Amino acid sequence: METIVKKTDKNQIDKEVIREAGDILKKGGLVAFPTETVYGLGADALQEEAAKKTYEAKGRPSDNPLIVHIADYEDLKKIAVNIPAETDALAAHFWPGPLTMIFEKSDIVPYGTTGGLDTVAVRMPSDPVAAELIRAAGGFVSAPSANTSGRPSPTTAEHVLEDLGGKIDMVIDGGSVEIGLESTILDMTVEPPMILRPGAITADMFEEVIGPVSVDETILGSESKKPPKAPGMKYRHYAPKARLAIVEGDLREEILAIRQLAYAASREGKKVGIIATDETLPFYKYGLVKDIGTRENEKTIARNLYRILREFDEEDVDTIYSESFAMQGIGKAIMNRLEKAAGHLRISAAAVVKEQRYRRIIFVSSADSARGPMAAELLRQEDLEQEYVIDSMGIVVLFPEPANQKAEAIMKSAGMTLAQHTSRQFNDENLQDDVLILAINEAAKSKLLAEYQNAVNVYTINEFAEDETEIPDPYGKPLTAYGECYEVLKVLVGKVAEKLNAFAKGEK
Ligand code: AMP
Ligand code: MG
Numbered sequence: 179m180e181t182i183v184k185k186t187d188k189n190q191i192d193k194e195v196i197r198e199a200g201d202i203l204k205k206g207g208l209v210a211f212p213t214e215t216v217y218g219l220g221a222d223a224l225q226e227e228a229a230k231k232t233y234e235a236k237g238r239p240s241d242n243p244l245i246v247h248i249a250d251y252e253d254l255k256k257i258a259v260n261i262p263a264e265t266d267a268l269a270a271h272f273w274p275g276p277l278t279m280i281f282e283k284s285d286i287v288p289y290g291t292t293g294g295l296d297t298v299a300v301r302m303p304s305d306p307v308a309a310e311l312i313r314a315a316g317g318f319v320s321a322p323s324a325n326t327s328g329r330p331s332p333t334t335a336e337h338v339l340e341d342l343g344g345k346i347d348m349v350i351d352g353g354s355v356e357i358g359l360e361s362t363i364l365d366m367t368v369e370p371p372m373i374l375r376p377g378a379i380t381a382d383m384f385e386e387v388i389g390p391v392s393v394d395e396t397i398l399g400s401e402s403k404k405p406p407k408a409p410g411m412k413y414r415h416y417a418p419k420a421r422l423a424i425v426e427g428d429l430r431e432e433i434l435a436i437r438q439l440a441y442a443a444s445r446e447g448k449k450v451g452i453i454a455t456d457e458t459l460p461f462y463k464y465g466l467v468k469d470i471g472t473r474e475n476e477k478t479i480a481r482n483l484y485r486i487l488r489e490f491d492e493e494d495v496d497t498i499y500s501e502s503f504a505m506q507g508i509g510k511a512i513m514n515r516l517e518k519a520a521g522h523l524r525i526s527a528a529a530v531v532k533e534q535r536y537r538r539i540i541f542v543s544s545a546d547s548a549r550g551p552m553a554a555e556l557l558r559q560e561d562l563e564q565e566y567v568i569d570s571m572g573i574v575v576l577f578p579e580p581a582n583q584k585a586e587a588i589m590k591s592a593g594m595t596l597a598q599h600t601s602r603q604f605n606d607e608n609l610q611d612d613v614l615i616l617a618i619n620e621a622a623k624s625k626l627l628a629e630y631q632n633a634v635n636v637y638t639i640n641e642f643a644e645d646e647t648e649i650p651d652p653y654g655k656p657l658t659a660y661g662e663c664y665e666v667l668k669v670l671v672g673k674v675a676e677k678l679n680a681f682a683k684g685e686k
Contacts, residue, residue, distance in 0.1 A: 200314025218321030243293030427527025546572030
């Protein structure tokens, strides 16, 4: 089947497109269309056969009921019975909008649409294209997300075509969606009403209108053994092809842990994806890093989540690490979808971080012009099991200078360079629990300890490498002296690397 694609603008709806799409739906066909949450796969909700086609196109298990979309509030009474009194207030506040309510169904709703249940889920979308289409189709359009079952929900018409091109009659392209996550589902058949799926409309917002609501305990976390009350929530949904793990902790720990995990995975030759935010983007060096939005406005994160999961699929990454997001407002819905995408795989940031004793290594010499920078560059070239920021600094650096020319000449002949180096003064900001300080000799170490009483993790290179070979001072001597110094440093730094790698393996 060839899928017709028609564009229309929300602000200037093409009536002809809507009429054509409405006719397809009335005849029992399938039309994908934009809503404010995600793209929906529309079918006439009152035709049993149309529901069957929906399940087939999506590859969706047929016990997973569809949400019926309406455009006019009066239509609710035609498909639902025993509608509780609070419904008016909820509808007045949140309809049209990203809220789905569940009621006892009336006889005109076929079991094909409700997955065999005696209840029906109903929503009134706010997207004007959706509303016009629903009216043109006769008032009742079932519309699950327009993706292949198990893939991330579509937030653009392109996503719909990726999954369902050739399998459905038509796609109405109305641009990107506004919210990006599926509607909040509220079960109105229980007292008090119960949230079965978190979304843009939160428990607090309901509370302001009708008082307390309850929450299906299976929504977050894998602890609950009970099946979720919304049948669809039991499937590993929204999932990318890659293994996705959510890293949890405070934000600083999450960043450190993800850096470490991404470094380790890259060393194994794996392609790693990282879900980061505007605020944390600059901290990552390894892996394919994607910016999901800003922590200042979690709506941006909701809007980009599914697109980013799809992009990682296209780039064929093996493993994705994601930061966690605050569980406030729409954050709950974001974490709920992320957890499902991850199949509940969570990693404690603190546990990962604890495994790494040092994160930064600073070689300290007197002027930071030759031996220190050479040692730092040599260590950068080593095959290290864990990632470190490797620097060199001097005890007396009056102004920044490039590396000594003879040192650079020796490094160049060994295939390295100090061209990026500028000498820097050591100061007490560099004294941290996870910083290893390697002094070039006893004199440098003593000066550091004399000047900084709170200094920790300070060793000479010899001490740390457990090798007493003295590092000669080539300053003012011919090139050959720099060459000899290089040879000694190379051996000692090799031993430093071995020791760091032993720490990485958990040896003391
Ligand atoms: P989707 O249309 O892809 O957003 O999925 C619809 C969601 O609504 C699924 O999780 C369904 O299980 C849920 N749902 C639809 N109808 C009912 C119902 N009558 N009772 C409980 N959950 C429902
Ligand atoms: Mg869905």
